Amino acid sequence: MGSLSKKLYLLRRFGNSLFTYNCASCGKAVRGKCLCAECSKKLLPAKVQGEAFSSAYCYDGPAKEVMLCYKFGDNYEFCRDTLCDWLLEGMAKLSADDIDAVVPVPSYKRKTTRLSELTKGFALLAELPCEPKLLRKIRETRKQHNIPYEERFSNLSGAFEADPSVRGKTVLLIDDIYTTGSTVSECSKALLEKGAEKVLVLTVLKTEKKK
Numbered sequence: 001m002g003s004l005s006k007k008l009y010l011l012r013r014f015g016n017s018l019f020t021y022n023c024a025s026c027g028k029a030v031r032g033k034c035l036c037a038e039c040s041k042k043l044l045p046a047k048v049q050g051e052a053f054s055s056a057y058c059y060d061g062p063a064k065e066v067m068l069c070y071k072f073g074d075n076y077e078f079c080r081d082t083l084c085d086w087l088l089e090g091m092a093k094l095s096a097d098d099i100d101a102v103v104p105v106p107s108y109k110r111k112t113t114r115l116s117e118l119t120k121g122f123a124l125l126a127e128l129p130c131e132p133k134l135l136r137k138i139r140e141t142r143k144q145h146n147i148p149y150e151e152r153f154s155n156l157s158g159a160f161e162a163d164p165s166v167r168g169k170t171v172l173l174i175d176d177i178y179t180t181g182s183t184v185s186e187c188s189k190a191l192l193e194k195g196a197e198k199v200l201v202l203t204v205l206k207t208e209k210k211k
């Protein structure tokens, strides 16, 4: 990843920061951010999950609203800057020394997705190589949130295939939301099968059971 693309990326981020948006959670006008100060205070940091898995925040409240806005809204480009920052915050909780490649969870049909764009932006900021080609989705699967928990693992079984060039690499796998872990565990399995040295998982948000 060249320094020119990083400069362009930072320039675009700076451009975005000059606009006034509506807070993704309460709708109040806010400049240069997608959450207002009050809503930002309500973010719940996700618990640390050991050295190989991390998320920035819980999938709840304002964090959930930003994610929904990013996944389904029109103003997603702006939310992306915030989500990139959150990924950096999540990464700070990982013991991530020698990452060779950052890889997003792939989609079956589309090469470029909102997640792959997010991963690219994050990798630029973190100064790590983004290598989406190391992992492919080789068949269509049903949407995970539409099916019962027990079927989520079988639904994804064998759906991903890693490139042999992943051999010996330490991979940082990126997803937007961690729910049951079935998606990232299938992806990790595929990467390890092709000889990845180690797979670390970083998601922006994580669903945590409420007490």
Ligand SMILES: [Zn+2]
Pocket (backbone or CB within 6 Å): 023, 024, 025, 026, 027, 028, 035, 036, 037, 038, 039, 040
């Ligand atoms: Zn707000």
